Amino acid sequence: MGVVASNEAVVAQTDGWQDGEMRQVKVGETEVLLARVDGQFYATSATCTHYGAPLAKGLLHGTRLMCPWHHACFNITTGAKLEPPALDGLTSYPVRVEGQNIIVTNPLDGLQIAPAPAHEAHLQHDPRLFVILGGGAAGQAAAEILRQENFAGRIMLITREQRLPYDRPNLSKDYLAGKADPAWMPLRDDHFYAKHNIEVAYRNEVKEVDATNRLIKFEAGDTLHYDALLLATGSEPTKLEVPGADLEKVFTLRSYDDADNIIGAISGATDAVVVGASFIGMEVAASLIERGLKVTVVAPEDVPYTKVLGPEVGKMFQDLHTEKGVNFRLGHKLKQIEGTHRVEGVVLDDGQKIPADLVVVGLGVKPVTNYLYGVKVLDDNSVAVDGTLKAAEGLYAAGDIATFPDAQTDQPTRVEHWRVAQQHGHIAALAMLGQPEAYTGVPFFWTQQYKLSLRYVGFAKEWDEIIFWGDPAKRDFIGFYVKDNQVLAATGMKHDPEMDAIEELMRVGKMPGVPELRQQKVKLVELAQQS
Numbered sequence: 001m002g003v004v005a006s007n008e009a010v011v012a013q014t015d016g017w018q019d020g021e022m023r024q025v026k027v028g029e030t031e032v033l034l035a036r037v038d039g040q041f042y043a044t045s046a047t048c049t050h051y052g053a054p055l056a057k058g059l060l061h062g063t064r065l066m067c068p069w070h071h072a073c074f075n076i077t078t079g080a081k082l083e084p085p086a087l088d089g090l091t092s093y094p095v096r097v098e099g100q101n102i103i104v105t106n107p108l109d110g111l112q113i114a115p116a117p118a119h120e121a122h123l124q125h126d127p128r129l130f131v132i133l134g135g136g137a138a139g140q141a142a143a144e145i146l147r148q149e150n151f152a153g154r155i156m157l158i159t160r161e162q163r164l165p166y167d168r169p170n171l172s173k174d175y176l177a178g179k180a181d182p183a184w185m186p187l188r189d190d191h192f193y194a195k196h197n198i199e200v201a202y203r204n205e206v207k208e209v210d211a212t213n214r215l216i217k218f219e220a221g222d223t224l225h226y227d228a229l230l231l232a233t234g235s236e237p238t239k240l241e242v243p244g245a246d247l248e249k250v251f252t253l254r255s256y257d258d259a260d261n262i263i264g265a266i267s268g269a270t271d272a273v274v275v276g277a278s279f280i281g282m283e284v285a286a287s288l289i290e291r292g293l294k295v296t297v298v299a300p301e302d303v304p305y306t307k308v309l310g311p312e313v314g315k316m317f318q319d320l321h322t323e324k325g326v327n328f329r330l331g332h333k334l335k336q337i338e339g340t341h342r343v344e345g346v347v348l349d350d351g352q353k354i355p356a357d358l359v360v361v362g363l364g365v366k367p368v369t370n371y372l373y374g375v376k377v378l379d380d381n382s383v384a385v386d387g388t389l390k391a392a393e394g395l396y397a398a399g400d401i402a403t404f405p406d407a408q409t410d411q412p413t414r415v416e417h418w419r420v421a422q423q424h425g426h427i428a429a430l431a432m433l434g435q436p437e438a439y440t441g442v443p444f445f446w447t448q449q450y451k452l453s454l455r456y457v458g459f460a461k462e463w464d465e466i467i468f469w470g471d472p473a474k475r476d477f478i479g480f481y482v483k484d485n486q487v488l489a490a491t492g493m494k495h496d497p498e499m500d501a502i503e504e505l506m507r508v509g510k511m512p513g514v515p516e517l518r519q520q521k522v523k524l525v526e527l528a529q530q531s
Contacts, residue, residue: 009104071457274298335348
């Protein structure tokens with residue numbers, strides 16, 4: 001064998017490997033993922049660039065590597081990012097084989113930084129102005145892709161907040177619970193936007209978008225003409241319409257400022273009431289319990305999540321919260337919030353009174369499109385787009401406000417998921433550049449409550465039956481949502497590899513049939529790796 005340098009390591013032997021196999025190894029002090037694909041060995045970072053999940057526990061299908069936690073995808077041969085929520089690719093390490101020895105090189109002895117996409121526009125002048133309205137997941141993703149694809153014109157990202165785009169899903173989870181450092185929250189820093197010449201216009205309220213004349217009118221009175229516009233304004237919380245809803249310490253949670261306001265109200269508080277058993281509502285309840293408050297959840301349904309996940313999964317979450325100390329008042333609506341200037345308690349529709357020092361309302365959200373003219377707005381306030389997310393000439397919509405053709409069913413669909421919004425931003429940016437591609441992604445979302453995480457792939461607005469593998473009551477299961485003999489979605493807990501596999505099988509159109517799933521003999525991970 002040749003000489004092995006100080007920044008190299010023999011990490012494994014070649015015998016005993018199968019194609020698609022992955023192992024976590026060390027090069028010096030650096031953890032590295034080693035994989036075999038088509039007889040060749042490749043090495044990348046061992047952890048996902050999103051939240052640091054161990055990629056060896058993910059799924060490798062051909063050259064496509066999927067994170068086990070939040071389903072970011074990478075190319076194992078290059079480290080390139082393929083799917084969000086990760087923003088950056090993986091470090092790719094040189095690999096060579098000498099005899100039976102697999103040798104991996106760490107060029108900077110463990111200090112190599114994961115390569116970001118180029119984002120550098122060509123130097124030639126481009127007079128066009130591309131505007132992105134909304135600083136959330138879709139808007140941030142679109143701005144990055146425009147520069148990555150070498151758009152050399154002007155990019156303006158308009159946001160109503162005084163913040164750069166941030167990790168919104170974390171607001172109701174670790175951030176509200178006090179376990180996430182504020183420094184983690186921005187998706188990119190000021191330097192990133194300056195380096196790539198992405199203008200961020202803060203605190204801008206849009207009064208009107210005139211799609212016919214490609215004109216934006218602002219509340220402040222100024223106007224802006226655009227060449228292409230991406231609408232990525234997301235949703236706003238549904239307001240509580242009862243007496244006392246305008247008292248101090250009644251909150252909704254959508255923005256970073258909302259989360260900070262709730263955190264500020266916790267000091268000196270003892271009792272909290274959460275109105276609504278939505279994902280936001282239940283995540284807030286968990287976070288407030290972890291902050292030491294007494295929490296009561298009030299909601300009209302008999303079991304949380306029945307319309308989204310089914311009663312079995314909803315009851316599992318209800319039992320989990322009850323074990324942690326949450327009190328439920330289900331089957332009830334809020335009639336009134338009591339207090340002189342600030343919240344002192346709430347009254348339910350049956351007259352029951354509950355003490356409260358703060359109230360958080362989680363009754364769902366609705367798309368923000370009241371500014372749009374020249375394009376039809378649907379009954380649910382969303383905007384109809386084609387597969388490339390185009391709504392009209394020069395106009396695109398992404399994220400919560402977009403009703404798009406679902407790749408599985410070809411039915412008009414709207415999905416309020418963070419990762420979908422990021423995927424939409426990518427697709428919309430390509431269309432703005434004249435490189436249209438249809439959105440064919442499989443929706444995915446996750447919720448974390450206390451230390452338990454649930455994954456969900458696909459989209460099922462309604463279903464005929466749920467096929468369960470395992471038992472939701474034991475918090476160890478997969479559930480398949482079936483409509484007209486087709487699996488539209490699946491959810492699972494403690495089955496991350498299988499949830500990866502289900503998304504990949506849906507993506508490539510190889511999902512097993514309903515009879516096979518009922519028999520529970522399908523090995524999903526093996527099937528996905530072989531498809």
